[in-house]
Amino acid sequence: MAALAPAPSDLPDPSVAELIGTRPHLAYHVRDGLVMEGVPLVRIARELGTPTWVYGAGTIRARLASLQAAVQSAGLPAHVHYAVKANDHLAVLRLMEAGGAGADVVSEGELLRAREAGIPASHIVFSGVGKTLRELRLALAEDIAQINVESAEELDMLSAVATEMGRTARVALRVNPDVDAGTHAKISTGRARDKFGIAYADIPALYARAASLSGLSPVGLATHIGSQILSLAPYRAAYARVADLVRDLRADGQNIEVVDCGGGLGIGYRDEPGLDPAGLAGALKGCFGNLDVRLMLEPGRWLVAPAGVLLASVVLVKRMPGQRFVVLDAAMNDLVRPAMYEAFHGLVPLSPIAAKAAMSPADIVGPVCESGDTFARGRMLPELEAADFVALLDAGAYGAVMSSTYNARPLAAAAMVDGERWAVIRDRQTHQALWEHERVPDFAR
Ligand SMILES: *Cc1c(COP(=O)(O)O)cnc(C)c1O
Numbered sequence: 414m415a416a417l418a419p420a421p422s423d424l425p426d427p428s429v430a431e432l433i434g435t436r437p438h439l440a441y442h443v444r445d446g447l448v449m450e451g452v453p454l455v456r457i458a459r460e461l462g463t464p465t466w467v468y469g470a471g472t473i474r475a476r477l478a479s480l481q482a483a484v485q486s487a488g489l490p491a492h493v494h495y496a497v498k499a500n501d502h503l504a505v506l507r508l509m510e511a512g513g514a515g516a517d518v519v520s521e522g523e524l525l526r527a528r529e530a531g532i533p534a535s536h537i538v539f540s541g542v543g544k545t546l547r548e549l550r551l552a553l554a555e556d557i558a559q560i561n562v563e564s565a566e567e568l569d570m571l572s573a574v575a576t577e578m579g580r581t582a583r584v585a586l587r588v589n590p591d592v593d594a595g596t597h598a599k600i601s602t603g604r605a606r607d608k609f610g611i612a613y614a615d616i617p618a619l620y621a622r623a624a625s626l627s628g629l630s631p632v633g634l635a636t637h638i639g640s641q642i643l644s645l646a647p648y649r650a651a652y653a654r655v656a657d658l659v660r661d662l663r664a665d666g667q668n669i670e671v672v673d674c675g676g677g678l679g680i681g682y683r684d685e686p687g688l689d690p691a692g693l694a695g696a697l698k699g700c701f702g703n704l705d706v707r708l709m710l711e712p713g714r715w716l717v718a719p720a721g722v723l724l725a726s727v728v729l730v731k732r733m734p735g736q737r738f739v740v741l742d743a744a745m746n747d748l749v750r751p752a753m754y755e756a757f758h759g760l761v762p763l764s765p766i767a768a769k770a771a772m773s774p775a776d777i778v779g780p781v782c783e784s785g786d787t788f789a790r791g792r793m794l795p796e797l798e799a800a801d802f803v804a805l806l807d808a809g810a811y812g813a814v815m816s817s818t819y820n821a822r823p824l825a826a827a828a829m830v831d832g833e834r835w836a837v838i839r840d841r842q843t844h845q846a847l848w849e850h851e852r853v854p855d856f857a858r
Contacts, residue, residue, distance in 0.1 A: 426792060427684045429768050432759040432806060435681070436719060438472040439806075446765045447804060451833035454724060455763045458802045461826045461837065463726040464743035466813050468500070468838075470508055470831035472720035473809075477512040480712065483690035487698045491708035494538050496676045497523040499713025499810040500721070504829050504838045506530030509716075515558065517676070517711040521548045528555065538673065538709065540587070540637070542608055546574060553580045559709075561635040561673060563587045563610055568623055575628025584623055585635040585673055586611055588658060590651040594639035594677065597754050603638025603651060610636065616658055620667050631668065633706065634658060637675025640714060643688055645696050648677075652700035659704055672706045678715035682807050683757045688715065714810040721809020723748050723825070724763070727801045728780060737775040739797050744779025745786040746819040748805060748812050752785040759806035760789055762797065770795035777803075781820050818847055 433439050438450055445453035450471050457467055477493065484491040494517040495509040501523060506516065507530050515536030516527040527537055537557040539548070542564070549571055552560055562568050562584050575582045589610030592603045602609040611619060616634070623631040638651045652674065659669050674697060680687040701708060725743035732738075750756035760777055762768055772793040779786040788805060797803070816824055823842035828835055 424684075426757075427759065428772070428793065429761045429795075431684065432761055433768075435684070436806065438469050438720065439722075441765050441768050443765055446768070447761065447763045449722065450830045452830045452835045454722070454804060455802060457828050457830075457835060458724045458726070458763065461828060462841065463724050463802065464741075464747050464825040465724045465841075466808065466825055466827040466839075467722050467724060467835075468502070468505065468717070468809055468827070468829050469720045470504075470829050473505065473508050473717055474512055476716050476720065477509065477514055480690045480710070480716070481513065483694040484697065484708070484710070487691075487694035489694060489697055489702070489708055491674075491694075491697065491710055494536070494673075494709050494711050495716060496711045496713030497527055498814060500717045500812070501526050501814055502827065502838060503530045505717060506532060510536075517713075521545075521551055524548070524551060524555065524557070534558070538711070540635070540711070546570065549574045549582075550578065553578050553582060556580070559583045559585055559632065559671070559673070561585045561587045562623070565611070565615070565619055565622070568619065568626065568629070572626040572628045578628075581628060581630050583630050583632045585633045585671060586616055586620055586623065586631070587635045587637070588613060588616055588655055590636055590638065590654040592638050592647050592651040592654070594642045594647040595644060596639045596641050596677075596679070599754055600640040601638070602640075603636065603647070613654065613658070617661060617665060620662055621665065624667060633669045633671030633673065634662075635673035635675065635709075637673075637711065638677060640677050641679040642677040643679040643685060645688070645692050648693060648696045649700065652696060656700045656704060659701075659706065670707055671709060672701055672704075673709040673711065674701075676711040676713050676715070678712045680715055680718050680807065682718075682759070687719075690715075716810075718807050718810035721807070721812060723805040723808040723812060725803055725805065727797050727799055727803065729799050730775075730797060737773070739775045739777050739794065739803075741777060741779055741788070741803065743788075743805065743825070744781040744820070744822065745783065746781060746817045746822050747779075747825050748788070748808055749815045749817075750811060751788050752783070753815075758788060758808060760792060760794070761804055761806065762795060763802040763804060767795040767797065767801065781822075818842075821847055823847060 826841035
């Protein structure tokens with residue numbers, strides 16, 4: 414919980430220097446201010462306006478490579494399937510594909526996006542608790558690598574659709590291991606009371622049923638216990654239970670080729686250490702090393718969150734007795750995590766002068782008509798003025814994908830940096846686009 418709650422400890426928030434010092438892809442340049450990889454962010458803010466998302470391609474590639482290296486050096490036959498929902502931009506998906514990752518999708522839209530980005534169907538896994546008939550048909554028509562089934566009801570649905578289409582679905586059953594991931598309640602998925610997966614005790618019977626139904630080829634088990642997990646203990650507990658099931662099922666004569674180990678790897682948003690991929694590889698090896706199974710990993714957040722920032726401008730600074738409100742042009746409709754999960758996001762000025770100036774507490778808010786539209790309270794920041802640029806850090810995952818157009822605010826622009834070059838990867842939505850698909854019926858005229 415500590416990672417997501419708003420600074421519950423007595424420790425002061427990390428300073429601007431500490432926030433930047435612990436993020437190797439960001440640095441202050443004396444003249445250009447905050448630089449991502451090799452690009453001064455002020456350049457992008459001036460050219461595209463704000464709010465604007467910026468993602469570092471070099472950072473994403475490096476994170477994917479370091480995760481792959483960690484599992485490889487542990488000698489594990491593991492393949493990364495990037496969880497598309499964390500950041501589904503086509504350019505991000507291209508980087509994943511080029512880096513050798515497949516995709517974990519949870520909807521028709523994500524499946525189509527992954528294919529549009531050139532990820533082969535044979536590298537796509539479909540997860541999710543409520544896949545529709547139409548989604549199952551698409552998955553079968555595309556002949557994707559694997560469908561992770563989350564209930565007896567879904568198993569029957571899938572068997573019927575596959576049989577009718579004359580296809581065979583490779584299925585893994587998603588186990589709910591009843592383990593508490595120690596994360597925020599809204600992103601915990603592996604406890605018995607959560608809606609996800611199949612109850613542990615029901616797996617053997619259901620696996621046998623899957624093997625007997627037409628149109629299905631059971632290939633293994635899957636699990637995913639939650640998101641923003643910062644300790645290995647819940648992983649070890651969940652994986653140990655899944656490994657027991659692999660042994661039990663094999664003893665029953667079942668075929669188990671694959672274990673999909675899910676995602677959930679946490680990052681340091683404040684000053685907590687993120688999950689170490691070498692530690693995760695150790696836990697995987699400890700539980701599955703001797704089982705002769707192919708492993709899949711489905712990280713989303715860990716790969717992309719640190720690689721993104723949300724650039725914003727100060728609209729005005731509102732002073733009230735004993736309080737300073739810095740009102741930004743970015744809001745909860747752009748980045749909802751603080752409002753939804755009370756998440757911490759570092760906030761720093763782009764100006765190199767402001768970064769070194771005297772700091773005093775400020776509340777950072779957006780302009781939306783909700784008190785929840787607050788990015789941070791009591792944050793130590795320099796004097797800021799209207800039109801100053803700031804960056805909200807670690808916004809590369811569950812940022813743009815969760816944006817809405819609440820308050821008729823168009824979706825923000827997005828750019829990608831790669832070393833010293835950068836490019837626009839999404840135009841700012843126009844106001845006309847907000848209503849272009851609306852119709853006013855005669856009776857309302
Ligand atoms: C959301 C999700 C993931 C990715 O979670 P992260 O915390 O972003 O790593 C992986 N697998 C499944 C099934 C998911 O629903």
